[in-house]
Amino acid sequence: MISKILMTLVTFFCAQTFASEVTVKMTLSPAGSFEAKTTKVHGEVVKAGEKFTAESLWVKTEELKTGIDLRDEHFHKHLNFDKSPKITFSNIEAIAGKGSGTLTVNGVSNKVNFTYKSVSDKKLLASMKVKPSAFKLKEAKYLEIGVDDEVEIVVDMDVK
Amino acid sequence: MNKAASLLTILLCSYLFSSKAYSYPHFISHGYNSCITCHYNPFGNGPINDYGRAVSGTAVSGREFYDEHKPEDLIASETAFFFKESTSKHFRPFIGFRGLLYKANLGQEGSKTDFINMQLDANLVAKFGEKDQWIMSGTFGYAPIPRALQNTAAGDAMKEYRTREHYIGYRPKPNFGIYFGLMDKPFGIRVVEHNSFSRITPQLTMDDQAHGMILHYSNPTFEAGLDAFVGNLLNKEDIRMKGMSATFEQTVFEKNRIGASFMTQKNTYLKMLSTAIHSRSQITHGTSVLFELGKVDKTPEGASPKRSEYYALLQNHIRTNRGLYFLNSVEYYKNNLDKNYRVRFGPGLQYFPFSKLELRTDVYNTRNFNQEATSKDRWDLLMQVHAWF
Numbered sequence: 001m002i003s004k005i006l007m008t009l010v011t012f013f014c015a016q017t018f019a020s021e022v023t024v025k026m027t028l029s030p031a032g033s034f035e036a037k038t039t040k041v042h043g044e045v046v047k048a049g050e051k052f053t054a055e056s057l058w059v060k061t062e063e064l065k066t067g068i069d070l071r072d073e074h075f076h077k078h079l080n081f082d083k084s085p086k087i088t089f090s091n092i093e094a095i096a097g098k099g100s101g102t103l104t105v106n107g108v109s110n111k112v113n114f115t116y117k118s119v120s121d122k123k124l125l126a127s128m129k130v131k132p133s134a135f136k137l138k139e140a141k142y143l144e145i146g147v148d149d150e151v152e153i154v155v156d157m158d159v160k
Numbered sequence: 161m162n163k164a165a166s167l168l169t170i171l172l173c174s175y176l177f178s179s180k181a182y183s184y185p186h187f188i189s190h191g192y193n194s195c196i197t198c199h200y201n202p203f204g205n206g207p208i209n210d211y212g213r214a215v216s217g218t219a220v221s222g223r224e225f226y227d228e229h230k231p232e233d234l235i236a237s238e239t240a241f242f243f244k245e246s247t248s249k250h251f252r253p254f255i256g257f258r259g260l261l262y263k264a265n266l267g268q269e270g271s272k273t274d275f276i277n278m279q280l281d282a283n284l285v286a287k288f289g290e291k292d293q294w295i296m297s298g299t300f301g302y303a304p305i306p307r308a309l310q311n312t313a314a315g316d317a318m319k320e321y322r323t324r325e326h327y328i329g330y331r332p333k334p335n336f337g338i339y340f341g342l343m344d345k346p347f348g349i350r351v352v353e354h355n356s357f358s359r360i361t362p363q364l365t366m367d368d369q370a371h372g373m374i375l376h377y378s379n380p381t382f383e384a385g386l387d388a389f390v391g392n393l394l395n396k397e398d399i400r401m402k403g404m405s406a407t408f409e410q411t412v413f414e415k416n417r418i419g420a421s422f423m424t425q426k427n428t429y430l431k432m433l434s435t436a437i438h439s440r441s442q443i444t445h446g447t448s449v450l451f452e453l454g455k456v457d458k459t460p461e462g463a464s465p466k467r468s469e470y471y472a473l474l475q476n477h478i479r480t481n482r483g484l485y486f487l488n489s490v491e492y493y494k495n496n497l498d499k500n501y502r503v504r505f506g507p508g509l510q511y512f513p514f515s516k517l518e519l520r521t522d523v524y525n526t527r528n529f530n531q532e533a534t535s536k537d538r539w540d541l542l543m544q545v546h547a548w549f
Contacts, residue, residue, distance in 0.1 A: 027380045028197060029334050030194075030196055030197070030331075030378065031193070031194030031196045031197050031335075031378045031380070031383065032191060032192045032193060032194050032197040033191055033193065033380060034190075035191065066191075067190065067191070067219075068190065068215075068218060069218065069232050070214070070218040070219070070232035070233065070235075070236055071218075073232060142211065142214070143209075143210040143211040143214055144211060144292065145197060145211040
């Protein structure tokens with residue numbers, strides 16, 4: 001048990017050192033929230049002058065974890081992971097703290113704007129808000145607790 | 161035994177042997193920053209709703225006792241009343257039991273062991289409306305007379321079978337509700353340890369509910385409550401605490417909540433003014449830290465002097481495995497009429513082997529600090545079983 005406590009502490013203190021990470025933040029109705037995270041982010045962000053570009057960044061839907069197994073199952077099913085196993089953000093261009101790209105979820109693509117800040121020379125932190133309904137995702141509800149139709153996606157990304 | 165040690169013993173006996181089920185505010189570590197997600201009562205305690213039952217089975221409890229291939233959805237469905245999903249949209253029964261094995265003064269002469277049935281409650285929630293806007297909840301059951309009140313007039317007036325919560329609630333919108341009835345007063349962090357100084361000092365323990373009206377508001381980053389109460393109408397008029405309380409919490413830096421509380425109440429014998437600040441933080445998934453700092457001014461009627469009491473609570477929970485939590489509490493208590501101050505340290509283990517069962521073991525070390533006298537540390541062992549259906 002002591003080793004697990006130490007692991008928890010190590011995980012906490014190392015949390016800021018992940019190379020790349022995608023966090024999807026959801027708000028529950030009437031109250032509460034949860035996050036789905038993965039550190040397995042595929043693709044590269046390239047810097048050229050002041051401009052950042054990425055051809056395609058993607059994660060496997062099943063690799064987004066919420067910390068509760070049953071919630072993971074529901075979350076992945078809700079995103080139709082069997083038919084759309086990847087969530088892709090492509091054709092990304094960003095400059096001066098703002099950018100845009102094409103987000104594909106559930107087989108539906110939409111142009112999405114985002115803001116970002118440089119955490120360091122080699123790291124970007126981008127944030128965007130999307131509406132799941134715009135990606136033809138049904139209202140998420142389980143035992144009378146729903147998920148709001150606005151989700152924040154935060155991408156913590158290494159820059160090449 | 162000196163006076164301070166005697167007082168400490170009375171306090172411990174009064175409140176360790178109590179029997180009220182509060183909520184688990186440390187579940188902010190699972191992303192649940194508000195009680196209303198899992199409880200019918202927006203400030204926690206009492207029966208949990210269908211979602212709360214499912215969370216208790218699939219996030220809070222372990223799964224070592226289940227077949228490894230058993231689907232989580234099936235475990236969730238078995239968390240319903242007596243393992244069977246309700247066919248009624250309107251009614252939700254609930255039965256809860258808490259028992260405590262208590263060994264006081266470990267290692268000391270006269271140390272004794274008691275088993276106390278702290279609680280055996282039956283509850284029924286009725287909910288109506290398209291979105292369950294109307295809620296009625298009533299709890300009735302066995303609750304022991306607090307030891308400090310036994311063989312006193314107040315204790316004699318209490319019944320061992322009684323209701324400690326009944327209310328009607330209306331939520332016209334998901335983020336706003338109004339509740340009437342007998343409820344706990346919203347103030348500070350409603351920790352499950354009603355023997356903590358943060359519950360004892362402002363008088364928010366197992367039998368301190370009051371009839372009144374509570375307004376509750378919440379949005380994703382803010383939550384507030386206001387309670388106007390007239391005391392427990394089942395008690396005699398002169399001991400009913402009447403007044404109001406208010407509390408709020410605000411999310412800061414995403415996974416932390418900070419809050420403040422205020423309460424004024426009085427009866428024929430005592431006037432109290434309580435204030436507190438608190439925070440709750442998720443450190444990692446399953447790991448949290450709670451902190452509360454408070455002051456309570458107590459003004460007795462008559463010649464007794466006014467007393468200011470101060471308390472602090474620091475508590476953390478670390479989830480080591482699914483179902484198993486390692487706890488640590490450090491508490492502080494002081495009042496301005498006494499040179500002593502008390503510090504209590506309590507490591508513990510909380511284990512939910514499967515849904516509907518909680519086992520908990522705590523060891524409390526209580527130390528009384530006095531510049532003019534010394535007293536031995538006190539060690540107590542508490543082993544608790546909590547079952548619900």
